[in-house]
Amino acid sequence: MQKTTLLFLLLPVLLWAQSNFEKGEELYKASSYNKSATYFQLVLNNSPSDLKTIEYLGDIAGHNKEWDKAIGYYQRLKQLRPSESNYHYKFGGALGMKALEVNKFKALAMIGDVKESFEKAIILNPKHIESRWALIELYIKLPGIVGGSEAKALKYSNELLKLSAIDGYLSRGHIEECFKRYSTAEIYYKKAIAIGDSKTAYIKLSDLYKNKMNEPGKARSILEEYKEKKQ
Template sequence: MKQLVISFLLFPLLIWSQTNFEKAEKFFKEEKFNQAKPIFESILKNNPSDFKTIEYLGDIAGLEKSWDKAIFYYKKLKQLKPTEADYFYKYGGAMGMKAKEVNKFRALGMIDEVRESFEKAIVLNSGHVDARWALIELNLQLPAIVGGSESEAIKYSNELLKLSPVDGYLSRGRIEEHFKRYKASELQYKKAISIAGSKMCYQVLANLYKNKMNEPEKAKNVLEELRKKELSENL
């Protein structure tokens, strides 16, 4: 009888929480973050361990470039559920963005935690594509003296090739482009187009032609090819 009474009293609260969560989630998907955030924050007060609410608040903080808040929410998620790869990936991403805004000495102290977070995401989920992309970019952006490594970037690109060929070719193209080996990069991007043909694949090749190889006519031709492809698919 006691349990029945407690359930009866809690029922309206649960209904309220669910209804407001759905409303906040709808706002989030519509990119109305200013409307979603206060609702999520209100829900969190009543349920401080609600994973999805915390994640949404972390995502909103990230979209607002409020990196300290994003780090706070993602760190809480890691502590609540240390077996979820995405929480480590998002935490590492927020830490990495924060490191870009602070002075070099402080940033150096954050790099290991950023790298370890992405590596942990891969340990928890061996098929984590985004964490490998993040590690590739980290190894390209960091000077060798503080841990940057082309060979490490290539290692993760090769892993991507096995998991998702299009990501493998795109990431290898990104590496070649970073080191100004534009012909090699062009070849990799063309391989990505041949197996996926997505809009992004065409755009990265067009950007390479236009911004790096100074061949605007080739860029124009690639975008025209994309336009024709999209038209034929919509017929």
């Protein structure tokens, strides 16, 4: 009897929280991020451990480039659910973006935590594609003196190839393009197109032709080819 009474008393609160969450989610999907945050904050005030609400607030902070806030939300998610790979990935991503905005000495001190977060996501989920992409980007953008490594980037690209051929070829093409080996990058982007008609691959190849290889005709042609296939 007491349990029934308690449930009856809590029901309006639960329905109110659900209503605010649904409003927040609807606004978020409509890209009204700041308005959606208001509703998610109301939910969080009454349910401070609601994982999805915290994640939405972290994503909104990231969208607004409020990296400290995003880091705080993702840190809380890691504490509440340390076994969830995506929380480590998002924490590492927000930390990495903050590192781009601070001075070089502070950034260097953060790089280890960024790598560790992405690597942890892969340990928790060996099929985590996004973390491998993030590590590839990190290793090809960092100077060698502070940990940059083409060999390590290629290692994660090869791992991607085993998980997703399109991601493997796209990531290899990206690495080749970054190191200005444009003809080789072209080969890998074409391989990505051949196995899956990936829109991203068409765009990457077109961009390579237009902006790196000075072949605007080929750039237009490859986009026209994509449009024709999708008609």
